[in-house]
Amino acid sequence: DSGVTQTPKHLITATGQRVTLRCSPRSGDLSVYWYQQSLDQGLQFLIQYYNGEERAKGNILERFSAQQFPDLHSELNLSSLELGDSALYFCASQGSEETQYFGPGTRLLVL
Amino acid sequence: AQKVTQAQTEISVVEKEDVTLDCVYETRDTTYYLFWYKQPPSGELVFLIRRNSFDEQNEISGRYSWNFQKSTSSFNFTITASQVVDSAVYFCALIRTSGTYKYIFGTGTRLKVLA
Numbered sequence: 266d267s268g269v270t271q272t273p274k275h276l277i278t279a280t281g282q283r284v285t286l287r288c289s290p291r292s293g294d295l296s297v298y299w300y301q302q303s304l305d306q307g308l309q310f311l312i313q314y315y316n317g318e319e320r321a322k323g324n325i326l327e328r329f330s331a332q333q334f335p336d337l338h339s340e341l342n343l344s345s346l347e348l349g350d351s352a353l354y355f356c357a358s359q360g361s362e363e364t365q366y367f368g369p370g371t372r373l374l375v376l
Numbered sequence: 377a378q379k380v381t382q383a384q385t386e387i388s389v390v391e392k393e394d395v396t397l398d399c400v401y402e403t404r405d406t407t408y409y410l411f412w413y414k415q416p417p418s419g420e421l422v423f424l425i426r427r428n429s430f431d432e433q434n435e436i437s438g439r440y441s442w443n444f445q446k447s448t449s450s451f452n453f454t455i456t457a458s459q460v461v462d463s464a465v466y467f468c469a470l471i472r473t474s475g476t477y478k479y480i481f482g483t484g485t486r487l488k489v490l491a
Contacts, residue, residue: 267420300421308467310479321477355421367421 268292269358271368279376283344286371290337290358296320297339298365299331303352314339346375378403380470382482389458390490397453397485399468405429410444410451411469415484416461424466427451458489 268291278284290297299311301324310323314333325331328346333339343350351374357365379402389395401410412424425435427444435442439456455462465484472478 307483308469308481310481321479323477323479353419357421357423363426365423367423369420 267366267368269356269366269368271354271356271371273371274369275372275374277374277376278346280346280348282346282375283342284346284373286341286343286354286356286373288339288341288356288358288368290339290356291360291366294358294360294366295337296359297333297337298357298359299325299339299341300355300357301352302355302370303349305349306352311341343373348375351375378405378408378470378472378478378480380468380480380482382466382468382485384485385483386486386488388488388490391460392457394454394456395458395487395489397455397466397468397487399451399453399482401449401451401468401470403449403470403472405472405474407472407474409471409473411467411471412442412451412453413467413469414464415467416464424453455487458487460489460491463487463489 270289272287295316298313301309311325312331313321317333328344331341353370353372355370357367359365381400408429410427414422432444441454443452465486467484468482470480
């Protein structure tokens with residue numbers, strides 16, 4: 266158990282809809298990363314937050330947004346969903362050490 | 377441009393064999409980080425190592441070792457005396473932190489360790 270939780274574990278929705286994925290980092294970790302893993306695109310880094318502020322941005326679509334709240338949990342919002350957004354979404358947290366701890370992922374299926 | 381190549385799509389070895397997973401990267405930056413991650417069949421991602429571009433020392437952690445060579449732009453990963461539990465997909469990644477931030481993954485190498 267990495268100590269990072271993600272909810273929900275599975276999500277099935279329709280095209281055009283909006284969903285929110287949640288990530289709770291390990292206690293005390295200030296950094297949260299979001300990743301997408303799909304068959305087409307492989308593993309991609311989406312975005313990183315550090316103590317509530319956006320730290321780095323990767324291949325995150327404009328239809329996607331994220332934020333990190335004062336309690337350090339983070340949410341990834343995906344809107345106007347397309348079939349191609351079906352993927353496994355991981356978050357990871359990181360503290361002062363270099364180790365990243367991954368959550369179990371949220372599997373999103375867009376029908 | 378930055379690129380990470382894991383040319384070995386799939387490797388099969390018999391338990392107790394040593395195996396090396398190759399990672400070749402491209403970058404013109406002098407400051408960057410290299411990573412290895414493991415994704416076992418259960419699907420979760422596991423961080424294995426981070427190395428910065430100024431630290432070319434090889435790293436050993438139990439049966440795992442990493443060979444970082446800037447001269448050949450490679451960051452190879454060796455598992456000694458492989459075990460069935462090492463069966464997983466292994467990803468190499470490069471992070472560029474100067475200028476435009478880039479975090480690029482290789483396509484992964486699937487390692488099958490047969491009993």
